[in-house]
Amino acid sequence: MTTKDRLITFLAYINISQGRFEKGVGLSTGFVNNVGDSIRKSSLDKISSVYPELNTAWLLTGVGNMINENKNNVGRDNYGVQGGGSQNISGNMVNVTMPESGTQKIIKPTGEVEIQRLDPSDKSNSGELDRLQQRILDLERIISEKDATIKSKDDLICVLKEMLNRQ
Numbered sequence: 001m002t003t004k005d006r007l008i009t010f011l012a013y014i015n016i017s018q019g020r021f022e023k024g025v026g027l028s029t030g031f032v033n034n035v036g037d038s039i040r041k042s043s044l045d046k047i048s049s050v051y052p053e054l055n056t057a058w059l060l061t062g063v064g065n066m067i068n069e070n071k072n073n074v075g076r077d078n079y080g081v082q083g084g085g086s087q088n089i090s091g092n093m094v095n096v097t098m099p100e101s102g103t104q105k106i107i108k109p110t111g112e113v114e115i116q117r118l119d120p121s122d123k124s125n126s127g128e129l130d131r132l133q134q135r136i137l138d139l140e141r142i143i144s145e146k147d148a149t150i151k152s153k154d155d156l157i158c159v160l161k162e163m164l165n166r167q
Contacts, residue, residue, distance in 0.1 A: 001062055002037065003035055003036065003037055003038070003039065003059060003060060004032065004033070004035045004036075006058065006059050006062060006066070007032055007035060007059060008032065009066065010051075010054055010059070010066060011032070013066065013067075013148055014051070014141070014144055014145065014148065015144050015147060015148055016144065018032040018033070024050060024137075025046045025047055025050050025051075026046050027043060027046060027047075031043070038060070039059075039060065044056055044059075044060075047059075052068065053067050053068055054066070054067070054068070055067060055068045103115050103116060103117055104116050104129065104132070
């Protein structure tokens with residue numbers, strides 16, 4: 001398995017497209033398709049900062065586990081997938097979308113969504129906005145990882161049922 005194959009395996013594990021990964025990490029378009037047997041340290045640092053759960057030694061060599069278990073859920077939330085999509089939560093489909101550029105969505109305790117336009121010259125809330133955007137990314141990543149866990153457990157259940165039916 002090549003470095004490219006391992007990276008694609010990781011992207012499938014976290015259920016993210018190559019383009020979304022490249023954009024979220026700040027890598028050039030086509031990075032995944034063009035990755036060779038080695039990755040520049042600067043690119044590896046970008047990947048590690050956004051996906052600390054990825055074992056970079058595994059990515060480069062194939063040795064060890066794909067996921068750093070000690071960095072997956074300890075002491076903080078995981079980083080999320082940027083963008084939107086639908087998630088099935090407790091039997092209900094919930095559509096999640098990112099706000100338009102220059103706006104932010106505020107969800108009130110009543111469930112009402114308020115869209116506020118941001119004044120690009122007003123930098124007073126930029127730190128708070130960055131924190132909230134990161135929190136959104138964190139929560140989307142958690143959802144993605146939970147979905148992947150559920151899928152793998154569903155697959156295991158199917159395999160075990162087949163084994164039981166053969167006996």
